[in-house]
Amino acid sequence: MIFPCSLSVGARRYVFSSLKELMAKASPLRxxxxLAGVAAESAEERVAAQQCLADAPLAHFLEEPLIPYETDAVTRLILDTHDRAAFAPVADLTVGAFRDWLLCYETDAAALAALAPGLTPEMAAAVAKLMSNQDLILVASKCRVVTAFRNTIGLPGRLSVRLQPNHPADDAKGIAASILDGLLYGCGDAVIGINPATDSVPSMETLLRLIDELIRRYEIPTQSCVLAHVTTALEVIERGAPVDLVFQSVAGTEAANASFGVTLPLLAEARDAARSLRRGTVGENVMYxxxxxxxxLSANAHHGVDMQTCEARAYAVARQFEPLLVxxxxxxxxxxxxxxxxxxxxxxxxDHCAAKLLGLPMGCDICYTNxxxxxxxxxxxxxxxxxxxxCTYIMGVPGADDIALGYQSxxxxxxxxxxxxxxxxxAPEFEAWLEKMQxxxxxxxxxxxxxxxxxxxx
Amino acid sequence: MTHLDAHPKAAFPAEDSRNDRPANPNPFPCPTRDPWEALRRRTFARIALGRAGGSQRTASVLEFRLAHARARDAVHARFEAEAIAAQFAESGLATERLAAAVSDRPTFLMRPDLGRRLAEASRETLRRRALEWGARDLVILVSDGHSANAALRHAAPTIVPLANTLRAEGWTLYPILLIPFARVKLQDEVGALLHARHALMFLGERPGLSASDSLGAYFTWRPDPACTDADRNCVSNIRAEGTPPAAAARKLAWLLLESARLGIGGVALKDDQIPAALPAQTESASLPGIDEENRRDFAVDPS
Known part of the structure; x- marks a missing residue:
């Protein structure tokens, strides 16, 4: 495929100068x-871009990185870990033909799992742009991604819930009250995960011990997480705190991750540190x-790449560290x-579909602000x-109102x-516990x- | 025998009086209340809501809907510039109305960059006024931001005592600028155009479900378009139940006087020396990403 590529629609001729521009203009309106100035200028241009994108060979994504290999560690990660053998079944397809392939009856959970290491985030993003909502739902529903720590997440017919008992002052009694509320409502199998109001070593340790004590006292087959920065987690691991999962926000470019204060080696270090504690009983997926x-975009680190494609690139970062939850x-x-x-x-x-295609245990914080x-x-x-x-899991927030983060989930x-x-x-282990606890x-x-x-x- | 076997009316006292009936023959324990309601004392999270089957009861659904409706109304309420100008006039403070580069709510919400700039006509007006007014110490800006009610209710009660305190210290003030649809960073362009030493912006914070009229105050020392959020100081959650206006005025006066005395602002200006007479629990950090409000890493209340 050679850029600029163009398409005539009636009297108009649309020209797209690069794969990056084509991807952005093919994206459904948002x-x-x-705001970034990368969207199609009209509804017609958007569909023209989708038509051009449908004709783009999947293999072209390996030849034209949207963000240069030399300048971005996430691009290097994507291309260096690409599995050509896994890619083989779709290597000759265009993006449009790939959409059809995904929808075929024969493309089942096993075929999709085998394909995942051969897909790059950009390929998943591209095909998602061509898909209707029902396509995104159907294809995602065919994917099967199973992970485990103290229970097994992602089995067919299962839906897990993150219990999110946040409190604006990290008040232990307030948080404990919300945890009990969630457990008595049968929630918390994905994780009991607190967004701390203060990202500090002492407050992270206090909150971790609070959940750990509950989990041990009632023998709850689940895992804890305090969603502090990865460097805070490394410090509390060093101090011997009971860390089950290490959390980090990740993004799809090196610069955006830098704005979060993380690099790929730092994430690897955190995963290894958490694994070394050997706290999982049925699996060792330790990252969230x-x-x-x-x-x-909000970190001004998008390189002119559209939001959905940047997001899919974040999944390449996530899958490198075999997370329990994303x-x-x-x-x-x-x-x-x-x-x-x-x-x-x-x-x-x-997001759910692209992440599942890439082999991630994908959940969603279904949320909005006022x-x-x-x-x-x-x-x-x-x-x-x-x-x-x-969807692998959703959030469980008391009454859907997060009183610490000020949004509704x-x-x-x-x-x-x-x-x-x-x-x-x-999750089956948690289901058994809920029945035992009546x-x-x-x-x-x-x-x-x-x-x-x-x-x-x- | 459990509490659920009780008569439904007994299980639902005052709260559900709207459903009051002489006798409810329904033998099923639905909807049910949770026997851990006492835990509500420990948090204002919406716990122990009870349930109808596995779903929320009518009362909690409507309660939530009301809170959200109030927040939505606050976001869309019109900036009452005339009423606010009248509040200042009563206290002898002059005002001037200007416009940001955005004039409707949807564009304001979608284009934060436009709310950070003056409209071309207002820039010209301000250039002319700058010559008339001459360089002064402090320019105060008031905007609706994300809550017009916050500006209407709390701006004048905070600014009037603050202006009195600063004038008593010999400060010169510009007329108060009323600018709808502004973002925090607009203070930098305005302050620089006027050659003001300090620029102080008041604007409504994003409404939450529990409070829809919180006012935020942000100031920069030597305002300049190159200023970033690290150059700003902030007093947030100004409202009766948060930082009351009088307390916010005292705190801002202290911070501004210190900033002028030391010739610093933003992260360099710490409030840990703040006199004990001032409320210690109010926030006045220089916050990361004030306008980049959406990073979950920083749970800052945005403007």
């Missing part, structure tokens, strides 16, 4: 790409990553990046679509809605709670 469209925080970024419920919804299912044109009904819609798509109740309507169950019966029905319940004992 405010962040407009969060991503989100717009993070590279989720996009889709609507947290605000209306200058994703304007309304429609844009948030599209981004959520794009200045976005969105409400809880938009979240219901995305929640339902992601449930159908086989999904509630414990929301997970029961989804489990009821789609017949989904928690919190849940039959996988997804909450039992009446007695005031004398063990979790309510003083």
């Amino acid at each position: 405010s962040g790409d407009v 990553f969060e991503t989100g469209q717009g993070s590279a 989720n996009t925080v889709v609507g947290f970024i605000g209306p200058e990046y994703l304007y309304d419920g429609k844009q948030i919804l599209r981004a959520g299912i794009e 200045h976005a044109e969105a409400d809880q009904n938009d979240m219901d819609n995305l929640l339902t679509l992601l449930g159908v798509a086989g 999904t509630s414990f109740h929301d997970s029961h809605y989804l489990r009821q309507v789609l017949g989904l169950k928690p 919190i849940v019966a039959g996988g997804n029905r909450l039992l009446p709670t007695l005031p004398s319940h063990a979790l309510l004992a003083p």
Whole structure:
């Protein structure tokens, strides 16, 4: 494929000077790409770009990096770890033909798992741009990604929940109250994960010991995480704190990761340090990553690459470290990046599908802020679509209202809605614990709670 | 026998009085309340909401919807420049109305870059006024930002005592500039155009579910378009239940006087020496990414 490429639509001729420009203009409309000045200038130009992109050979993505190999460590990671043998089944396809291939009956979970190491993030991003919402849901639902630490995440027919008991002052009693609330609502199998108000060694240690004590006291088959910076986690590991999972926000360019204060070697060091503690009982996936469209742009580190493609590149960073959990925080970024419920919804299912294609245990923080044109009904819609798509896990926040981060996500109740309507169950080890504790019966029905319940004992 | 076997009316006292009925024959324990409601004392998170099946009860759904509706109304409320000007006029403070490079709410929300610049006509106006006014110590700007109610309720009650304190210390002030749809960084262009020593911007913070009228205050010493958020100092959450306006005025006066005395601002200006008479719990850090509000790494309240 040779750039500039062009396409005539009626009297207009559209010219795209590079693969980077073509990718950006083929992206469904979102405010962040407009803000960055990379979006198509008209609806017609957008479809013209999609038509050109459909004709682009997948192999071309290996020849024309969107961000130069020499200047970006994420590009080097993507190209250096690309598995040509795994790529072989689709090596001769165009992006458009690849979409058809993904939708074929014969393309099943095994074929998709085998393909994952042969796909680059840009290929996944490109095909997602051509896909309708139902394509993104269908293809993602065919992917199977299973990870494990103290329980097994991502099995068919399962939906896990991160229990997110945040408190604006990191108050131990307040956090413990929210944890109990979540556990009694059958949530917390993905992780009990706190966003600390203060990113410091002492507060991280205190919070880790709080969750660890709960997990040991009630023998809960789950894992803990305090979502402090990776360097803070390394320090508390050094001090002997009970670290299950190491968290880090990651992005799709070296410069954006630098703005988060992380490099690839630092992430490798953190993974090795967490693994050395050998705290997992059924697996050793020890990393937890969060991503989100717009993070590279907001750090002015996007190199003119569109938001969705930058986001997919973050998944190359994540998969290098074999995480237990990855989720996009889709609507947290605000209306200058994703304007309304429609844009948030599209981004959520794009991110989920691209990540699953790349072999990640992908969940989603289905969320919005008060200045976005969105409400809880938009979240219901995305929640339902992601449930159908086989999303690995969602957030469980008391009443969907995160009082520390000041945004709205999904509630414990929301997970029961989804489990009821789609017949989904928690991770098997956690399900057994919920039944033993008489919190849940039959996988997804909450039992009446007695005031004398063990979790309510003083 | 559990609490759930109780008569539904007994299980749902005052809170659900709207559903009051003489007798409810429904034998099923639905909706149910959670026996750990006492834990609510420990956090204002929405815990122990009870449930109907596995879903939220009507009362908690409507409560949440009301909180969100108020936040949405706050985001979209009109900046009441006339009313705010009248509040200042009562205290003898002059105002001047200007415009940022954006004049409607959707564009303001989608194009933060435009809210950081003056409209061309306002830039010309300000250039002319700068000659009339001459160089002074402090320019104060007031905008709706993400909450017009915050500006209407808390700007004048904070600024009037602050202006009095600073004037008593010999400071000269420009007329107060009222500018709808502004972002924090607009203070840099305005301050530089006027050759003001300090620029202080008040604007509504992004509404949360529990508070939709929090006002934020940000200042720069020697404002210049090259200033970054590291050059700013901030007092946030100005409202009766947060940092009350009078306390915010005292704190800002102290910070501004220190900034002038030491000839520094931003991260270099620490508030750890702040007199004990001032409220210690208010935030006044120079925050990372004030306008880049969306990085989850920094849970800053944006402007």
